[in-house]
Amino acid sequence: xxxxxxxxxxxxxxxxxxxxxxxxxxxxxxxxxxxxxxxxxxxxxxxxxxxxxxxxxxxxxxxxxxxxxxxxxxxxxxxxxxxxxxxxxxxxxxxxxxxxxxxxxxxxxxxxxxxxxxxxxxxxxxxxxxxxxxxxxxxxxxxxxxxxxxxxxxxxxxxxxxxxxxxxx
Numbered sequence: 668x669x670x671x672x673x674x675x676x677x678x679x680x681x682x683x684x685x686x687x688x689x690x691x692x693x694x695x696x697x698x699x700x701x702x703x704x705x706x707x708x709x710x711x712x713x714x715x716x717x718x719x720x721x722x723x724x725x726x727x728x729x730x731x732x733x734x735x736x737x738x739x740x741x742x743x744x745x746x747x748x749x750x751x752x753x754x755x756x757x758x759x760x761x762x763x764x765x766x767x768x769x770x771x772x773x774x775x776x777x778x779x780x781x782x783x784x785x786x787x788x789x790x791x792x793x794x795x796x797x798x799x800x801x802x803x804x805x806x807x808x809x810x811x812x813x814x815x816x817x818x819x820x821x822x823x824x825x826x827x828x829x830x831x832x833x834x835x836x
Contacts, residue, residue: 680822697797701797701798705794708791714783722773722780
């Protein structure tokens, strides 16, 4: 009877070790995923900061452009170009074209910023899930380690009882 119990305990111990190994592997995999996601998040945050910087630069350029347009208009009036009906206003047209190009760039940057924010939100959620999984796996590993320790102690006690029973007093 005792040998059947010993085999069951050895099998259980083997199963516990196997479970412990699987949990450790899952924990390590979760740590690797977490690291990769953190790197993606860092890269996206860097891109977002770069985009914000470009938006600020564009805002400054837009304000400078408005000021230059005022100056060009004043100069055109001063030299008499505004009174000429045949003047096509090429300089003003070039300035307007530049402004429209800047506006397109701004819209493109706004779109990219929106996409980056969505990506960051997705990565943050995924990172949160990985962190939660990691914590659960660590708890599971700790529980399995305690169970293994308890089983080992029980096995020692049973072996001692077995030895005590085998040796007549």
